[in-house]
Amino acid sequence: MKIIVCVKQVPNTTEIRINPETGTLIRDGVPSILNPDDANALEEALKLKDANPGSTVTVITMGPPQAVKMLQECSAMGADEVILLSDRALGGSDTWATSNAVAAGIRKIGEYDIIFCGRQAIDGDTAQVGPQIAEKLGLPQVSYVKRFQRDGDHVIVDRALEDGYETLRVKMPCMLTCIKELNTPRYMSIPGILKAVKKEVTVWNAEDIGVDLQTVGLKASPTNVFKSFTPKPKGAGVTVEGDTPREKSENLLKSMKQRHII
Amino acid sequence: MEFSYSREQQMVKQMLSDFCEREIAPIAAEIDEEARYPYETVAKLGELGIMGMPFPPELGGAGSDYLTYIMAVEEISKTDASHGVIVQTHNALCCWPIFTYGTEEQKQKFLPDLLSGKKLGAFGLTEPNAGTDAGGTQTKAVLDGDEWVLNGSKIFISGGGIADTYVIFAVTEKGIGTKGISAFIVEKGTPGFTSPKHENKMGIRGSIAAELVFEDCRIPKENLLGQQGKGFKIAMSALDVGRLGIAAQALGIAQGAFDETVKYMKQRKQFGKTLDKFQALQFEMANMKTRIDGARFLLYHAAWARDAGEDKLSPLAAEAKLACSEAASYVVDKAVQFHGGYGYIKDYPVERMYRDQKITEIYEGTSEVMKMVMAGDIFR
Numbered sequence: 001m002k003i004i005v006c007v008k009q010v011p012n013t014t015e016i017r018i019n020p021e022t023g024t025l026i027r028d029g030v031p032s033i034l035n036p037d038d039a040n041a042l043e044e045a046l047k048l049k050d051a052n053p054g055s056t057v058t059v060i061t062m063g064p065p066q067a068v069k070m071l072q073e074c075s076a077m078g079a080d081e082v083i084l085l086s087d088r089a090l091g092g093s094d095t096w097a098t099s100n101a102v103a104a105g106i107r108k109i110g111e112y113d114i115i116f117c118g119r120q121a122i123d124g125d126t127a128q129v130g131p132q133i134a135e136k137l138g139l140p141q142v143s144y145v146k147r148f149q150r151d152g153d154h155v156i157v158d159r160a161l162e163d164g165y166e167t168l169r170v171k172m173p174c175m176l177t178c179i180k181e182l183n184t185p186r187y188m189s190i191p192g193i194l195k196a197v198k199k200e201v202t203v204w205n206a207e208d209i210g211v212d213l214q215t216v217g218l219k220a221s222p223t224n225v226f227k228s229f230t231p232k233p234k235g236a237g238v239t240v241e242g243d244t245p246r247e248k249s250e251n252l253l254k255s256m257k258q259r260h261i262i
Numbered sequence: 263m264e265f266s267y268s269r270e271q272q273m274v275k276q277m278l279s280d281f282c283e284r285e286i287a288p289i290a291a292e293i294d295e296e297a298r299y300p301y302e303t304v305a306k307l308g309e310l311g312i313m314g315m316p317f318p319p320e321l322g323g324a325g326s327d328y329l330t331y332i333m334a335v336e337e338i339s340k341t342d343a344s345h346g347v348i349v350q351t352h353n354a355l356c357c358w359p360i361f362t363y364g365t366e367e368q369k370q371k372f373l374p375d376l377l378s379g380k381k382l383g384a385f386g387l388t389e390p391n392a393g394t395d396a397g398g399t400q401t402k403a404v405l406d407g408d409e410w411v412l413n414g415s416k417i418f419i420s421g422g423g424i425a426d427t428y429v430i431f432a433v434t435e436k437g438i439g440t441k442g443i444s445a446f447i448v449e450k451g452t453p454g455f456t457s458p459k460h461e462n463k464m465g466i467r468g469s470i471a472a473e474l475v476f477e478d479c480r481i482p483k484e485n486l487l488g489q490q491g492k493g494f495k496i497a498m499s500a501l502d503v504g505r506l507g508i509a510a511q512a513l514g515i516a517q518g519a520f521d522e523t524v525k526y527m528k529q530r531k532q533f534g535k536t537l538d539k540f541q542a543l544q545f546e547m548a549n550m551k552t553r554i555d556g557a558r559f560l561l562y563h564a565a566w567a568r569d570a571g572e573d574k575l576s577p578l579a580a581e582a583k584l585a586c587s588e589a590a591s592y593v594v595d596k597a598v599q600f601h602g603g604y605g606y607i608k609d610y611p612v613e614r615m616y617r618d619q620k621i622t623e624i625y626e627g628t629s630e631v632m633k634m635v636m637a638g639d640i641f642r
Binding site for chain 1 (some may be wrong): 280281309310319325326334
């Protein structure tokens with residue numbers, strides 16, 4: 001099987017700093033990691049490869065040159081080939097422009113049976129790029145996958161919903177976005193690390209993937225960030241004590257009166 | 263000269279830091295308290311290539327250099343010194359002598375399972391009357407037809423009773439001191455080979471130390487490791503390698519205790535401010551860091567020298583072990599002190615680190631032996 005995994009390098013912090021001028025992320029001085037949901041996507045791809053000898057796993061990302069480090073980590077976990085889409089023309093892309101570039105990169109890779117993406121990145125939190133890639137490649141897609149099983153030329157997956165899950169059978173090729181309940185990502189191995197640092201990372205620019213320059217980059221991005229800010233942390237919540245609902249509502253009432261709310 | 267971590271070293275450290283946080287830190291206090299050998303995590307370390315890290319891939323090793331291996335032992339020991347010594351004893355004291363002195367048949371027979379971590383290795387030199395002075399070895403081996411017959415006992419053997427493959431030292435010719443000692447490979451389950459007693463240790467309690475007893479234990483003639491009478495040389499060269507790993511273990515304990523103390527000082531308040539605001543304590547932290555970093559450079563240099571094929575590795579290894587274990591002794595003492603009463607109870611890892619550290623000044627050559635080795639080089 002030919003398996004593709006789309007990943008993103010993200011800042012390793014929950015305190016994202018944003019440039020107020022451009023509304024984009026400040027990456028300087030923040031250590032970068034493989035986006036956690038993408039690690040689950042890669043793990044599922046590697047498990048599928050382990051179960052189907054002769055399969056290959058190709059990891060693709062779009063980002064600045066330093067994303068090579070994250071791709072080396074993907075190699076050390078077991079990816080066969082790693083590809084970086086990197087070009088100034090791609091900088092500042094929103095989800096629509098990003099999915100245009102990544103879809104073009106995947107078209108250049110050629111044949112594939114399945115694409116795994118992470119549900120969403122911890123920096124942007126949009127959960128849009130995976131589904132958009134599927135749309136642009138004309139593939140069936142299932143998001144929020146928490147269980148995966150191959151069934152011949154189909155896959156059977158459980159899609160997590162807020163109050164349960166649904167089981168779907170999808171024909172390959174298809175695109176799945178993965179959530180952390182799906183698996184536990186493996187560690188890089190020592191032999192994997194030693195091999196990964198010697199392996200060449202394939203770098204493609206906008207011209208290599210033949211993408212229309214009018215559809216990528218900051219200017220082509222239809223999303224404009226109006227305003228972004230780091231919200232102040234909220235204080236701890238208060239639990240209203242009481243043994244019975246009546247007692248609880250009395251205590252709540254008392255507390256509201258004390259605070260002059262009513 | 264290069265003073266930066268290579269990309270592969272960064273990745274090894276990152277992976278192990280991740281592994282330790284998720285797999286080892288949650289069980290470190292428990293295996294210490296229960297003196298329980300952590301089979302599950304050791305098996306996982308084997309799958310990741312740690313149990314054969316500095317050996318060639320052709321034999322099942324991971325193919326790393328020695329310096330990176332040393333960094334791995336350090337990284338693991340930052341979280342738990344028991345895991346550190348388990349990795350270290352297996353690699354340096356069992357796999358290394360078989361790899362270096364074994365025949366092609368012995369390497370093919372024993373190394374693939376050892377280096378992949380499927381089997382565990384141990385090293386048996388110390389006896390009740392032969393510790394630092396290996397010349398006092400009393401375990402004997404007598405050739406009887408196609409078999410060696412071993413009789414005697416070993417004590418304080420790391421991994422004793424747990425390990426599958428042992429490098430054992432025994433006297434094959436009496437009355438000529440260390441020249442009469444030979445090395446043998448003995449497998450667990452060989453009739454006449456038992457490990458009746460586990461030691462109740464002060465520290466590194468997750469790594470088991472046990473007594474080994476040989477009573478008419480018959481092993482195949484071809485299990486002689488290296489030439490007959492060269493056992494002492496094999497033991498000493500293995501310990502030279504081993505000392506770098508113990509130095510790395512000590513350094514890891516020191517760094518781990520230091521990091522825990524930094525964390526604690528930032529949140530512990532006394533007299534209206536956190537401990538990190540007191541200059542007396544700040545200055546002492548600077549002293550601790552100076553000792554740790556100085557020791558680290560000596561260790562990395564000694565490991566680099568081994569990779570580079572330099573001569574005179576023994577005094578370098580001795581100096582590194584002396585410096586790292588003494589730095590660790592200094593640091594764990596202050597770490598507990600700065601934690602105050604909380605440092606004396608088992609809720610904080612520095613209490614365990616304090617106990618774990620002491621052995622690094624004793625095993626694989628005491629600090630006094632390290633000084634003897636260095637003095638021998640200074641005044642030769």
